[in-house]
Amino acid sequence: MAKNWDIEKFKKTARAAAAEGIVLLKNDNNTLPLKKGTKLSVFGRSQMNYYKSGTGSGGMVNVDYVVGIYEALEASKKFKMNLTVRKAYEAFVKENPFDTGIGWAAEPWFQKEMPFSDEFAKKAAEESEVAVFIIGRTAGEDQDNKNEQGSYLLTDEEKASLKKVCEAFSKTIVLLNVGNIIDMKWVEEIGPDAVLYVWQGGQEGGNAVLDVLSGAVTPSGKLSDTIAKDISKYPSTENFGSDKRNFQSEDIYVGYRYFETFDKDSVFYPFGFGLSYTTFDVGIGEFSYDEIEGISLEVLVTNTGDISGKEVVQVYVEAPQGVLGKSKRVLCGFSKTDLLGAGQMQCTCFDIPKYWLSSYDDSGKTKHKSSYVMEKGTYRVYVGTDVRNAELAGEFTLEKTEVICKCEEALAPVKEFERIKPEEALGLCAKVYEKVPTRTLDPNKKRKERLPKALPYTGDKGFKLKDVEEKNVSMEGFIAQLSDSDLCAMMRGEGMCSPKVTAGIAGAFGGVTEKLSDFGIPIGGCSDGPSGIRMDCGTHAFSLPNGTCLACTFNEEINEELFSWEALDLRKNKIDALLGPGMNIHRNPLNGRNFEYFSEDPLLTGKLVSAQLKGMHKYDVTGVIKHFAGNTQEFKRHNVDNVVSERALREIYLKGFEIAVREGGARAIMSTYGPVNGIWTASSYDLLTTILRGEWEYDGIVMTDWWAMGNDEAGAPGNYQNVSAQVRAQNDLNMVNGNAGDNSNGDDLPVALKQGRLTRAELVRSAINICNFLLKTPAYRHMLGEESALDKELAAAVSAEDSKLQDMVKASFDRDEVELDVSKIKVEKGETTAFIINSKHKCMAELELVLRADNQPDVAQLPVSVFQDKNLIKTVTLTGMDKDFKTVTISMNEIFNSNFYLKFYFAQGGLEIKSVKLKMVKNLDEVFKRGPSEL
Structure with missing residues (x-):
C-alpha cells in the first residue's frame, strides 16, 4: 500500500512553494544567481531571527525546526561565509536579545539593527565578493502597520547600514523577509544591485531562499500587489485607520485598478511584476469571442534564454467606460507554465466566461439595476507578464448592453458618501466623484418574508445522525427530535482549547452536549490557521509559507499540492477544519493582517484559495475561508464600520469568496468581527443568506470569529450576547463558549425564542447546516468507530512528545x-x-x-x-x-x-x-x- 504521510515530501513541497513565491525585483550586473564558491558576507539583524510567519492566530505554529536564511546558506556548503561578520551579529544579539513583547499581538514589527562603521563594511568587502543584507518585519492580528520607521518604512539604522554595505561592496543583494509589501524608496536612494521579496516562507523558508540565490530555482514569483512610490499614493490611505467609519471612496479602484486608470506614474513596481534569470517570448495564438461562452485565447510561451524557468501568463480586459466607469485593466485569467528548458515552448489556453468581463450596476444607470452587465462598446484583451507589460491580443465590440446575471440589491450602504469614477477624454481618465447609491431594500423585511419552515418538535424517536446517512429518515425529520434547548446548544461552539476535541485547538462544535452526542452527532474540531496548525498545548505541526508568498506563486497546482499535505497534517492531529485560508483583499499596504491574506486582486485570491481547498478536500478535511467580508484593517476591527458601495463589495471584496464557493467547493466560512454598512457581518442577512446562500447556492456552515458581536439594525450597536441576530442571518455557529449547555456566555437565544424575535425554524435551519457539514468530516467516521488505514498510518506518525501533550x-x-x-x-x-x-x-x-x-x-x-x-x-x-x-x-x-x-x-x-x-x-x-x- 502506498504511503500517504511522508514528511520529506511535505518539506520538499513547502520549500518549492516558498521558492516560487519569491519575487525578484532587481538584478543589475548579473548579480544573481550566485556562483558556487562565492565569498559571502551576510548583514542585517534578521539573519539571527528569521520570520517564518507573522504573529497572532495566523502564525502561532509550534514546529520541530525552522531553517533561517543564514543557516541554509551556511549548511549548503555552496558559499564561503564571512564568519567575522557573523560573529559580530552573534555578539550584538547577546547584548540585544530578541524582543518578544508582552502579551497578545505585542511583538514589535522589527528588531533593533546592529550599527557598524564604514571600516567594518570595507574590511568585510576585502574578505568577500558579495554582500547579502536581510531586512525583516513581522506583522499580525490586532495591530496595523504604520507609516513609520520600523514598520512600513526602513529605520535610519537600516538605511545607514545598507548604504555602507552598498558603498563598500561591488555587489549587494537585499532580501526582504517580510509578510507584506513595504516602502521601497530606498531602492533608488541607495541602489543595491539585487532586491528580492522572500516573504515569510514557513519553516522551510531559508532553504527556498538558498534555492533561488544559488540558481537551483529560477525565480518566477510575481507581485500580488502594486508597489507605489509612496504610501500617500494609494487612494485608500486617506480613509484608512478610522476608529468609527472607514469610507471606501476609492470604490472598485483598488491597487492596480486605480493606478492603471488614474496614476500610472506613481508606480515603482506594477502588479504581476517579477524578474527571472532567463527570458521568455510571449506570443498570441488564436483569439475568438463567442456570444455565449465568452473569450477563447491561445498563448505561446517560449524560453528564449539559457536557463530553465517558469513564466506567468496574465490576461487583462479593458472594458468600455460606458455609464458605469471601469478600470483600465482587470485581471481575467492567469496561468503559470511548466518548467521550460532553453528553447522550449508551451501553449496555454484560456476560456474566460462573460461573467469575468462584466460590471455590477448598483445604480440603475444602465437600466439594469442590481445586475452584472456588459455595456455596449469595444472590449480589448491584453496578454503579458504583468499589468504593464501586456500587449493587445484581440478585441470585440458589443452593439448593445447585455445583462449577464440578474441579482438582488443586497448589503448596500445606508450612509451616503462619494466615490471616484473615471471620466474619459482623449484616452486619459480624470477622477470625478459621484454619490454612492444607498439601500432601498430592507434586509429585515426580506428575512421576515422568507422565514423557513420546519417540522414540529417530535421528541426523541430513536433516530441517530447515521440514520440520515442511511436514508432511514430525512435530515429534517432527524432534527425535529431536538428540543429548543438542544438547538440553542448546537449554535454554541466551544473553546478555546475545548477538552472535547484535540488538545490545544481553537474550537469544538456539533455534538457538544451529552444530549446532542446521544443523538449520534459528532464533535467537529477546528484550529488556526492560514500558516499551519496552531495547537496551544505545544503540539508540533508544519509551518507553511504565508499567504502573500503563496499568492505570488501565481500557481494553482503547487497550492493544491501543498494543501493536500496540510490536509494530512490535519488528519494526523484529528482536526476537521483549518481556520483559513485568510482571503481578504489588500486594500491598503498598512493592514496588519495582509501577511496572511493574498492580494489586491480578487480573481488571483479566489483561484488560489480554491486550489488550496481542493487540496484539503482530497482527505475529507477543509478550510474555513475568512474573514467574510471586508476586514481591511486591524485597528478597532470589532467596531469600525466599513462603508462601501454594493458594486465594490461584489466586484472586489466578495468576489474571491464567490470563486472559492463556486469553484473551490468551500464548506465552511468565518464572518468578520466588525460591521459592513452598519450591520455586523455575523448578523448580516444580506451577506450570509441573500448573497452567500441565495445567489451563490452555498450549502456549508458559517461561524463567527472568536467572540464576535451581532446587531439587529444598521447603525445599532453590536452586542456579544445578541446571538439570535446571528442565527437569523444564518450564521450557524457562535464561537466560542465555555459550556454550550450552560449558556456560559449568556446569549439571548432562549429569550429571543420566547419573545418571537427568533423562530425554531431558523434554529433548525442552522442545525441542518451543521449536521450536513459534520456528515462529511473524519470526526463523524471516528465517532462510528471506523478507523481507516490512513488513520492508522497517521496515528503512528504522531511523535512520542506530541502524544504526551495530547494525554x-x-x-x-x-x-x-x-x-x-x-x-x-x-x-x-x-x-x-x-x-x-x-x-x-x-x-x-x-x-x-x-x-x-x-x-x-x-x-x-x-x-x-x-x-x-x-x-x-x-x-x-x-x-x-x-x-x-x-x-x-x-x-x-x-x-x-x-x-x-x-x-x-x-x-x-x-x-x-x-x-x-x-x-x-x-x-x-x-x-x-x-x-x-x-x-
Whole structure:
C-alpha cells in the first residue's frame, strides 16, 4: 500500500512553494544567481531571527525546526561565509536579545539593527565578493502597520547600514523577509544591485531562499500587489485607520485598478511584476469571442534564454467606460507554465466566461439595476507578464448592453458618501466623484418574508445522525427530535482549547452536549490557521509559507499540492477544519493582517484559495475561508464600520469568496468581527443568506470569529450576547463558549425564542447546516468507530512528545480555590505533565506550589518550569538545602478562555510536590461581557 504521510515530501513541497513565491525585483550586473564558491558576507539583524510567519492566530505554529536564511546558506556548503561578520551579529544579539513583547499581538514589527562603521563594511568587502543584507518585519492580528520607521518604512539604522554595505561592496543583494509589501524608496536612494521579496516562507523558508540565490530555482514569483512610490499614493490611505467609519471612496479602484486608470506614474513596481534569470517570448495564438461562452485565447510561451524557468501568463480586459466607469485593466485569467528548458515552448489556453468581463450596476444607470452587465462598446484583451507589460491580443465590440446575471440589491450602504469614477477624454481618465447609491431594500423585511419552515418538535424517536446517512429518515425529520434547548446548544461552539476535541485547538462544535452526542452527532474540531496548525498545548505541526508568498506563486497546482499535505497534517492531529485560508483583499499596504491574506486582486485570491481547498478536500478535511467580508484593517476591527458601495463589495471584496464557493467547493466560512454598512457581518442577512446562500447556492456552515458581536439594525450597536441576530442571518455557529449547555456566555437565544424575535425554524435551519457539514468530516467516521488505514498510518506518525501533550489530566476551576491532583504530576528528569483546566469564570488567578527537595545534596539545583498555555510564567528553582516544604506563589496571566493549560516541566529530578492550588484573585466576568478587547 502506498504511503500517504511522508514528511520529506511535505518539506520538499513547502520549500518549492516558498521558492516560487519569491519575487525578484532587481538584478543589475548579473548579480544573481550566485556562483558556487562565492565569498559571502551576510548583514542585517534578521539573519539571527528569521520570520517564518507573522504573529497572532495566523502564525502561532509550534514546529520541530525552522531553517533561517543564514543557516541554509551556511549548511549548503555552496558559499564561503564571512564568519567575522557573523560573529559580530552573534555578539550584538547577546547584548540585544530578541524582543518578544508582552502579551497578545505585542511583538514589535522589527528588531533593533546592529550599527557598524564604514571600516567594518570595507574590511568585510576585502574578505568577500558579495554582500547579502536581510531586512525583516513581522506583522499580525490586532495591530496595523504604520507609516513609520520600523514598520512600513526602513529605520535610519537600516538605511545607514545598507548604504555602507552598498558603498563598500561591488555587489549587494537585499532580501526582504517580510509578510507584506513595504516602502521601497530606498531602492533608488541607495541602489543595491539585487532586491528580492522572500516573504515569510514557513519553516522551510531559508532553504527556498538558498534555492533561488544559488540558481537551483529560477525565480518566477510575481507581485500580488502594486508597489507605489509612496504610501500617500494609494487612494485608500486617506480613509484608512478610522476608529468609527472607514469610507471606501476609492470604490472598485483598488491597487492596480486605480493606478492603471488614474496614476500610472506613481508606480515603482506594477502588479504581476517579477524578474527571472532567463527570458521568455510571449506570443498570441488564436483569439475568438463567442456570444455565449465568452473569450477563447491561445498563448505561446517560449524560453528564449539559457536557463530553465517558469513564466506567468496574465490576461487583462479593458472594458468600455460606458455609464458605469471601469478600470483600465482587470485581471481575467492567469496561468503559470511548466518548467521550460532553453528553447522550449508551451501553449496555454484560456476560456474566460462573460461573467469575468462584466460590471455590477448598483445604480440603475444602465437600466439594469442590481445586475452584472456588459455595456455596449469595444472590449480589448491584453496578454503579458504583468499589468504593464501586456500587449493587445484581440478585441470585440458589443452593439448593445447585455445583462449577464440578474441579482438582488443586497448589503448596500445606508450612509451616503462619494466615490471616484473615471471620466474619459482623449484616452486619459480624470477622477470625478459621484454619490454612492444607498439601500432601498430592507434586509429585515426580506428575512421576515422568507422565514423557513420546519417540522414540529417530535421528541426523541430513536433516530441517530447515521440514520440520515442511511436514508432511514430525512435530515429534517432527524432534527425535529431536538428540543429548543438542544438547538440553542448546537449554535454554541466551544473553546478555546475545548477538552472535547484535540488538545490545544481553537474550537469544538456539533455534538457538544451529552444530549446532542446521544443523538449520534459528532464533535467537529477546528484550529488556526492560514500558516499551519496552531495547537496551544505545544503540539508540533508544519509551518507553511504565508499567504502573500503563496499568492505570488501565481500557481494553482503547487497550492493544491501543498494543501493536500496540510490536509494530512490535519488528519494526523484529528482536526476537521483549518481556520483559513485568510482571503481578504489588500486594500491598503498598512493592514496588519495582509501577511496572511493574498492580494489586491480578487480573481488571483479566489483561484488560489480554491486550489488550496481542493487540496484539503482530497482527505475529507477543509478550510474555513475568512474573514467574510471586508476586514481591511486591524485597528478597532470589532467596531469600525466599513462603508462601501454594493458594486465594490461584489466586484472586489466578495468576489474571491464567490470563486472559492463556486469553484473551490468551500464548506465552511468565518464572518468578520466588525460591521459592513452598519450591520455586523455575523448578523448580516444580506451577506450570509441573500448573497452567500441565495445567489451563490452555498450549502456549508458559517461561524463567527472568536467572540464576535451581532446587531439587529444598521447603525445599532453590536452586542456579544445578541446571538439570535446571528442565527437569523444564518450564521450557524457562535464561537466560542465555555459550556454550550450552560449558556456560559449568556446569549439571548432562549429569550429571543420566547419573545418571537427568533423562530425554531431558523434554529433548525442552522442545525441542518451543521449536521450536513459534520456528515462529511473524519470526526463523524471516528465517532462510528471506523478507523481507516490512513488513520492508522497517521496515528503512528504522531511523535512520542506530541502524544504526551495530547494525554492530559482534566481538572475544573469551578471554585475560588481548587487543588490539583499532584499524584498525576511526573517529577522525574525530562518529564512534562499537562493539565487541561476548565475555568467557570474569566478571572485573574495565582498558582500556589508547596514543594521541597527530596533527599538531594545541598548543591543540587532543581528547576521546575510552569507554563500557562504556551507561555512560560515561571521557573522555580530549589536547591538541595530546601529540605522543608516551601510555598511558592506564581501570578498567572488573565484567564479569559474557558479552557487553558498548565504544564509542569522538570529539567532535573529530585523534587517532591505536596500540593498545587489554583486561587482566584479577581473575577472578570463582568468585564468580559463588554468584550474580550476590554481585558
